[in-house]
Amino acid sequence: MRRLALAALLLAASACGGSDRRQSFSDPAQPVEVRAGSEFELALKSNQSTGYQWVLMDSAALGPLQFVSKNYAVPRENRGRDGAGGTERWIFRAPSAGSGVVALAYKRPWENQPPAESARFSVTVR
Numbered sequence: 001m002r003r004l005a006l007a008a009l010l011l012a013a014s015a016c017g018g019s020d021r022r023q024s025f026s027d028p029a030q031p032v033e034v035r036a037g038s039e040f041e042l043a044l045k046s047n048q049s050t051g052y053q054w055v056l057m058d059s060a061a062l063g064p065l066q067f068v069s070k071n072y073a074v075p076r077e078n079r080g081r082d083g084a085g086g087t088e089r090w091i092f093r094a095p096s097a098g099s100g101v102v103a104l105a106y107k108r109p110w111e112n113q114p115p116a117e118s119a120r121f122s123v124t125v126r
Contacts, residue, residue, distance in 0.1 A: 022038075022039050022040055022091070023038070024040070024041045024042075025041070025043070025121065026043045026044065028119040028121050031122050031123075031124065032123040032124070033124045033125075033126065034123065034124075034125055034126070035125070036095065036096050036125050037094070037095065039091060040092055040094065041090060042089070042092070042102060042121055043088070044087065044088050044090075044104065046086060046106070047084075047085035047086070048072050048088075049085075050083075051110075052106055052107060052108055052116060053072070053088065053106070053109065054090065054104045054105070054119075055104065055105050055106075055107055055109055055115075056102070057103040061100060062100045062101070063098050063099055063101075063123075064094060064095060064096045064098035064099075065092045065093070065094055065100045065102065065123060066092060066093040066094075066095060067091075067092055068093050069091045070089065070090045070091065071089050072086055073086050073087055073089070075087075090102070090104070094125040097125050097126060098125050099122070099123060099125065100125075101121065102123060103118070103119075103120050104119045104121075105117070105118045106118065
């Protein structure tokens with residue numbers, strides 16, 4: 001009986017562990033809703049071999065959101081291929097309730113040109 005109770009407890013604990021995973025969003029047309037105290041990521045297609053990258057345009061519009069980090073990765077099947085694109089992942093923390101906007105522009109940071117693309121994610125923290 002004790003083994004059965006222990007197995008049930010372990011199963012319940014492992015089921016709960018998945019809820020702390022970081023949410024990922026990639027469509028700026030869809031509203032983003034996250035819980036206070038959580039982290040989330042924005043994943044956008046990118047090709048840094050061209051010099052283009054996503055740049056944060058308005059840090060004041062973040063509201064309660066805190067930028068944590070960003071990284072760029074090329075899928076395994078495209079590694080080693082010249083000019084292969086990948087994904088930029090922007091990580092944010094949502095420490096408290098409120099709302100903010102993450103405005104990103106896809107551009108060459110050293111050029112004074114309009115961005116090739118832009119993305120605005122509306123984020124609500126509950």
